Amino acid sequence: MNLATNIWTWIGAFLTFFIFSFLYRDNPFYKFAEHLFVGVSVGYSISISYHNVLYPDLIVPLFKHGQLLNIVPLVFGLCYFARFVPKGAWLVRLPMGLVLGFGAGAAIPATLQASIIKQLQGAVLTPSIFSRWDFFLWALISLVGVICTIIYFFFSKERVKSTKFAAEIGIIFLMVGFGASFGYTVMARISLLIGRFQFLLRDWLGIIK
Amino acid sequence: MKFFQLLAKIDRKIIFLILAVVIIVPLIKPFGLISRASSRAEAVFNAVDAIPPGKPLMISIDFDPGSMPELYPMLTSILRHAMAKNIKVIVLGLWLTGMGLGEQALATVSQEYNKEYGKDYVFLGWRSGVLPVILGMGEDIKKTFPTDYYGNPLDSLPMMNDIKNYRDIPFFITLSAGDPGMATWIAYAQARYGLKMGAGTTAVSAADAYPYLQTGQLTGLLGGMKGASEYEFLIKEKGYSKAQTPASQAMDSQSLAHLLILILIVLGNIGYFFIRKGTAKKEEK
Numbered sequence: 001m002n003l004a005t006n007i008w009t010w011i012g013a014f015l016t017f018f019i020f021s022f023l024y025r026d027n028p029f030y031k032f033a034e035h036l037f038v039g040v041s042v043g044y045s046i047s048i049s050y051h052n053v054l055y056p057d058l059i060v061p062l063f064k065h066g067q068l069l070n071i072v073p074l075v076f077g078l079c080y081f082a083r084f085v086p087k088g089a090w091l092v093r094l095p096m097g098l099v100l101g102f103g104a105g106a107a108i109p110a111t112l113q114a115s116i117i118k119q120l121q122g123a124v125l126t127p128s129i130f131s132r133w134d135f136f137l138w139a140l141i142s143l144v145g146v147i148c149t150i151i152y153f154f155f156s157k158e159r160v161k162s163t164k165f166a167a168e169i170g171i172i173f174l175m176v177g178f179g180a181s182f183g184y185t186v187m188a189r190i191s192l193l194i195g196r197f198q199f200l201l202r203d204w205l206g207i208i209k
Numbered sequence: 210m211k212f213f214q215l216l217a218k219i220d221r222k223i224i225f226l227i228l229a230v231v232i233i234v235p236l237i238k239p240f241g242l243i244s245r246a247s248s249r250a251e252a253v254f255n256a257v258d259a260i261p262p263g264k265p266l267m268i269s270i271d272f273d274p275g276s277m278p279e280l281y282p283m284l285t286s287i288l289r290h291a292m293a294k295n296i297k298v299i300v301l302g303l304w305l306t307g308m309g310l311g312e313q314a315l316a317t318v319s320q321e322y323n324k325e326y327g328k329d330y331v332f333l334g335w336r337s338g339v340l341p342v343i344l345g346m347g348e349d350i351k352k353t354f355p356t357d358y359y360g361n362p363l364d365s366l367p368m369m370n371d372i373k374n375y376r377d378i379p380f381f382i383t384l385s386a387g388d389p390g391m392a393t394w395i396a397y398a399q400a401r402y403g404l405k406m407g408a409g410t411t412a413v414s415a416a417d418a419y420p421y422l423q424t425g426q427l428t429g430l431l432g433g434m435k436g437a438s439e440y441e442f443l444i445k446e447k448g449y450s451k452a453q454t455p456a457s458q459a460m461d462s463q464s465l466a467h468l469l470i471l472i473l474i475v476l477g478n479i480g481y482f483f484i485r486k487g488t489a490k491k492e493e494k
Contacts, residue, residue, distance in 0.1 A: 023222065023225050024222065041306060044305075044306060044309075045305050045306065048305050048308055048334075048335060049305065049337065051360075052334050052335055052336065052337075052358070053336060053337045056355065056356050056360065057355075102340070103340065106340050106344065106397070107340075107396070110396040110397050110400055110401060111396055113396070113400040113401070114392075114395050114396040114399065114400035114426065115392075115396065118400065118424045118426055119420055119424060121424065122420065122423050122424035122425075142423070177416070180416050181413075181416045184412040184413060184415050184416050184432070184433065185412070185413050186467070186470055187412040187433050187434070187435070187463070187467070188279065188411050188412035188413040188433055190232070190462075190463055190466045190467065190470075191278050191279045191412060191433055191434035191459070191463065192275075192276075192278055192279070193228075193232060193466075194232055194236070194278060194434070194459045194462050194463060194466075195277060195278020195279075195459075196278075197229075197232055197233055197236060197462075198236065198278070198455060198458070198459065201233070201236055201237065207237060208236055208237060208458075209453065
């Protein structure tokens with residue numbers, strides 16, 4: 001056993017126990033750690049935003065180099081604060097409109113290309129799939145899964161016998177998907193717990209290397 | 210029947226305690242279960258390995274300390290691999306709260322391999338606005354990041370002289386804990402600029418990555434702590450690193466905890482089945 005001598009490691013260990021104490025029940029120690037985390041995150045974010053964005057991209061060009069064009073983004077940015085003044089609250093629509101317009105314009109073609117067209121290509125049986133029997137089998141299963149799942153989510157018409165069967169197959173694919181996601185979620189949560197125990201046993205207590 | 214009713218009444222705190230024991234014991238006394246690399250992890254490894262010395266690998270830190278146990282070992286392992294092979298490294302991030310982790314990993318690994326800042330690696334840091342950053346770098350990295358994380362102009366860093374945009378980046382890896390992350394890079398950098406990329410994700414997001422892997426939009430994938438341990442295994446096997454392997458050390462605990470959860474799920478379902486059957490019989494009477 002080789003106890004940590006760094007004060008921050010001790011603080012980290014105690015904060016870990018404060019958070020773990022929620023497993024017993026909600027308590028002031030947990031509340032303290034939770035609020036401290038939120039406060040530190042916001043403070044850290046403000047500091048990094050200032051040093052990485054505001055200072056080099058706005059303050060230096062505008063006030064040190066006299067690039068007056070930077071007044072435009074400054075004014076647009078300040079419009080966000082108009083929300084606090086009831087009479088001028090409408091001004092917030094200017095930056096919001098700009099952000100939404102740019103976001104939608106950039107996102108629609110990109111999402112279509114990356115998540116729909118490419119995925120459709122992936123679901124279609126191409127000649128290369130016939131090169132090996134296992135490639136063909138997996139591609140076929142994927143194709144059946146895609147078609148049946150889409151049929152399950154088609155609600156505009158009452159299901160007849162054949163579409164009902166396909167929709168039921170679709171449910172099986174959905175359940176397998178949910179099961180895989182749940183399995184990975186368990187793995188993720190256990191990993192985080194292991195990470196904390198590694199910190200306590202290695203960095204704090206020095207029991208493991 | 211009584212046994213299952215007793216099981217159903219177990220206080221959840223006892224289950225927490227058993228889980229803690231199951232995790233702590235293998236950390237102190239490892240069983241040494243064998244961990245092998247999957248073809249997905251090998252694909253990421255081979256893509257990094259294929260970068261010619263002197264050319265850059267770009268890594269995006271799209272996570273924060275909340276996902277550190279899963280993604281930080283991936284970051285250090287990839288950095289070790291790149292620096293051992295004299296590959297230049299550019300690190301940036303879309304998650305502001307992950308910047309401290311990037312700085313820490315670069316400081317640790319660069320010291321191990323005697324690498325010089327500005328010549329062998331660069332830390333661009335974080336800029337606000339996800340889309341303008343990703344799209345902007347596709348045109349000109351120096352216009353998007355006029356300065357690095359420490360305020361040095363990129364023109365003053367020798368490593369950045371020959372790097373203009375994604376065309377000069379042979380391989381890119383996003384270490385992603387959610388949004389913005391893997392899906393954002395695929396939509397705006399891979400689909401639009403053809404950037405060759407791999408991903409390291411938290412286990413929660415790993416299932417979402419498989420469709421992109423199947424279509425070839427992702428070259429390879431490291432999923433969760435297991436993915437990190439696979440990369441650690443690969444760099445150790447090839448002799449690129451002798452450093453500690455925290456993700457691999459955790460695999461015994463992970464396996465045992467999974468086994469416990471499996472047993473609890475099976476027992477819980479059997480118990481629920483018998484309790485429900487018993488209740489139905491009582492109602493019939």
